[in-house]
Amino acid sequence: MRRRALIAGTSGLAAAPALAQGARAHTLRFIPQADVTSIDPLSTTSYAVRNHAHLVFDTLYGIDIEGRPQPQLAAGHVVEDDGLRWTFTLRDGPTFHDGEKIRASDAVASIRRWLPRDTHGQTLAARLDAIRVLDDRRFEIRLKRRFGALLDALAKSSSYPAFIMPERFADTPPTAPITEIVGSGPYRFVAEERRSGALLVYRRFEGYSPTPAGTPSVTAGPKLAGFERVEWHIITDPSTAAAALQAGEVDFYESIAPDLQARLSRQRDVVVDRIATNGTVAMLRPNHLHPPFDDPAVRRAVLPALSQAEFMQSILGDDRGRWRDGVGPFPVGSPLASDEGLAALTSPRSLERARAALAATGRAGARAVMLHAADQVNNSALTLVATDLFRKIGLDAENATSDWGSMLQRRGNMNPPERGGWNAVIVLFGGEDLANPGGHPLLRGNGRDAWFGWPNSERMEALRDEWFDAPDLAARQAIGRRIQATFFEEVPYWPLGQFYGASGYRRGLKIGRRGLSIPLNITRES
Numbered sequence: 001m002r003r004r005a006l007i008a009g010t011s012g013l014a015a016a017p018a019l020a021q022g023a024r025a026h027t028l029r030f031i032p033q034a035d036v037t038s039i040d041p042l043s044t045t046s047y048a049v050r051n052h053a054h055l056v057f058d059t060l061y062g063i064d065i066e067g068r069p070q071p072q073l074a075a076g077h078v079v080e081d082d083g084l085r086w087t088f089t090l091r092d093g094p095t096f097h098d099g100e101k102i103r104a105s106d107a108v109a110s111i112r113r114w115l116p117r118d119t120h121g122q123t124l125a126a127r128l129d130a131i132r133v134l135d136d137r138r139f140e141i142r143l144k145r146r147f148g149a150l151l152d153a154l155a156k157s158s159s160y161p162a163f164i165m166p167e168r169f170a171d172t173p174p175t176a177p178i179t180e181i182v183g184s185g186p187y188r189f190v191a192e193e194r195r196s197g198a199l200l201v202y203r204r205f206e207g208y209s210p211t212p213a214g215t216p217s218v219t220a221g222p223k224l225a226g227f228e229r230v231e232w233h234i235i236t237d238p239s240t241a242a243a244a245l246q247a248g249e250v251d252f253y254e255s256i257a258p259d260l261q262a263r264l265s266r267q268r269d270v271v272v273d274r275i276a277t278n279g280t281v282a283m284l285r286p287n288h289l290h291p292p293f294d295d296p297a298v299r300r301a302v303l304p305a306l307s308q309a310e311f312m313q314s315i316l317g318d319d320r321g322r323w324r325d326g327v328g329p330f331p332v333g334s335p336l337a338s339d340e341g342l343a344a345l346t347s348p349r350s351l352e353r354a355r356a357a358l359a360a361t362g363r364a365g366a367r368a369v370m371l372h373a374a375d376q377v378n379n380s381a382l383t384l385v386a387t388d389l390f391r392k393i394g395l396d397a398e399n400a401t402s403d404w405g406s407m408l409q410r411r412g413n414m415n416p417p418e419r420g421g422w423n424a425v426i427v428l429f430g431g432e433d434l435a436n437p438g439g440h441p442l443l444r445g446n447g448r449d450a451w452f453g454w455p456n457s458e459r460m461e462a463l464r465d466e467w468f469d470a471p472d473l474a475a476r477q478a479i480g481r482r483i484q485a486t487f488f489e490e491v492p493y494w495p496l497g498q499f500y501g502a503s504g505y506r507r508g509l510k511i512g513r514r515g516l517s518i519p520l521n522i523t524r525e526s
Helices: 002-007 047-056 104-114 119-125 150-155 238-247 258-265 296-305 307-314 351-363 375-391 404-411 458-469 473-490
Strands: 027-031 062-064 069-071 076-078 085-090 128-132 137-141 187-189 199-203 229-232 270-273 282-288 367-373 396-401 426-429 494-499 503-506 509-511 522-524
Touching: 027 238, 027 494, 047 187, 047 199, 062 150, 069 076, 069 150, 085 104, 104 128, 104 137, 119 128, 119 458, 128 396, 238 258, 238 503, 258 270, 282 375, 296 351, 296 375, 296 473, 296 503, 307 375, 307 494, 351 375, 367 375, 367 404, 375 426, 396 404, 458 473, 503 509
Parallel strands: 027 229, 367 396, 367 426
Antiparallel strands: 062 069, 076 085, 085 137, 128 137, 187 199, 199 229, 270 503, 282 426, 282 494, 509 522
């Protein structure tokens, strides 16, 4: 009740610089879902960092609402030699923010830096024969083995998109975050105005050359800067953020806390809108390197007691129009979603069966350290439900509570929990990231090269390779069922459900792009 009461009060945005009325018309004030903890899009899968990068960088291809790759920096491509030779041509015109033309050498260096970080990129690297510059506008990718998902990989919108940066930055090892941004996107990052944990500022890049192809959708089509200046105000308290939106101190609140959506939707000057259309999948990722979750029998023991409905209700209440249960490794509505093995989650729930299964492993009473980002409302609520579930089935679960940035740092620690590591963490990914095994980061089973949690599964990796080689959708769906069956045997993570969040913005803004809540193609109606 306290949070709802605070909406009617002041927002506490006193630290924001005052703007004259004329300047306000040319400035978009945006509250992102989290702080931008790194300006390098290859340093983290954080969606705040991804959205920041889409403002200042471009990719060779973008992805539209139907999941189809569309040219961005690329003018086009030619495929030869039975799919083993791809020649790409860059558009003539785009420049970086420093005025330098974008060249094939920049694209090649950027792709090389991206390969080891991304799940698609890692597979491409294993099939790559050579990648080389042909001239200033053309480069070639030669393959040892066909890779039909190449355009999908280059066009992906999140989880390490293949952003193009100047060669001098792209030559930085992917494990060393870049500390300066020179992009080619519609906005320039104003580094001197950054206040960590409080403010990021972007200015329109007057020399931007948008693609002439397609219509704005997800990351495809022209990316247009509708404002001279965009300010990202980092407000981690949901009630304060909502109050700022209601008072007109900010224009756009990316991710409204679920318990505030109904109240804000009744405000005359606020629009509550579902802009990100693919939904978000909640997952609980165990650390496979250390006890107790290094044992698949322990991971399977959790399943009989796991109620996806309870997890979803903790953040969105009883309105089933806002969430789904019965969710496996592939999002509901995606081409590979099936009922294979789903009884593990949809059969009657039983704490007793889970306790007995855990006791049979000999790990009852084991310590389980949960990473808990208390300043992220959805992550925090889901963590509390997960901690309670672990305790109910017989684990000694405890929360390692911190802010979002500190949690992200600790998440990368491979040491045991007593040396700064962890045992389980809540993970939220957009449905577009999880629709197939090629891009699904949590389905990789390549050990210490896998996404945080580091599972090792030769079976999952072999099935993933088969999926890349499948000739058509029917064959890919058949392999998807086998992947899902293996998933419920090995349990690389626990699916918690799929939900649909909402953004809020001041009435009078026109939103010209759907699919991701990136503040692009937004204008203020006169």
